[in-house]
Amino acid sequence: MKAAVFHENNEDPRKVVKIEEIEIPKIKHNQVLIKVEASSYNHDDLWGIWGRPIKVPLPHISGSDISGIVVDVGENVVDIKEGDRVVGHPNLTCRICVECTSGREYDCRQRKIWGFQTGPLWGGFAQYTYLPEVNVIKIPDNLSFQDAAAISMVGLTSWHMLVTRANIQPGETVLIMGGSSGIGIAGIQIAKLFNCNVIATAGNKEKMDKCLKLGADHVINHREPDWYKKVKGIAGRQGLDIIFEHIGKSVFAEELGLLKMGGTLVSTGATTGYETKLDLRYLFFRGLNIIGATQGSRSALEEVIKWTSKGKIKAIIDSVYPFENMVMGHVKMMESQLFGKLITTPQKL
Ligand SMILES: [Zn+2]
Structure with a gap:
């Protein structure tokens, strides 16, 4: 089979990521073999290629977001059959620790992101790959x-932030920071699924228009210095119920002043910097919740797949790359602003 492999780290993916012929993997008793039809890109693919902030096993196949057809199953596989159309859930966890068995598999100490921390040669940018049965979910024929x-990782992350962690309720006022990012696109749609009043932010006019098309009720340019005053004007005196946050340092201090009493800020990233100031008076006098989130559970992905197949959440795709040219997707992710996901099609060279 063909796979996109790198044997060493480099700042320029074109220098190290090559399409190579390797053996089709052999599966264990609890695993399924998948013919990969579509594989989408994430920033952790670049971290793997760069070798920072953590080293990944080499030689490496990146790719944590795949869909495809099951072509073989191990002897102890129960629910998944050959011919099933599936999507991968990239959180590999132990399934027996206290966190896993209490429904918080995302807090498992042994959690690994498949396609990023796994290997050698175990990821989604390949014509065939394998996962434990528990890490694949069947998808309906209409999806x-x-x-x-395209929707799996961003939908999973956003669902986990808003539904599992922030406990979103119908009719709330929700601020989606960076609404044109991968998770922002999913966040706007999930908040609208709950009939919330959605204020999105974006960095320019074109992206702001796209946020409105996705269903945001209001959109603000977060690059303008008075952006938070505009949010305040829309949210009114009561303030925001939830802030969906992944921008970090450049906006965090202003964000806290926008939350209502008992409001919740849920964070999953910090693209402008990790260190920030926190006025503790806001935290205790207002009874605020500041919570973190990373990825999400298998059941969260099932919800995302269900609502996407009903057309209530739309997967937004920026570009599709033939597999032989797939490294250009990594380059595009480094060099340009995207609206939606990048996809490669391993069966279509
Ligand atoms: Zn565990």
């Missing part, structure tokens, strides 16, 4: 492979 691969 395309490309849409399934």
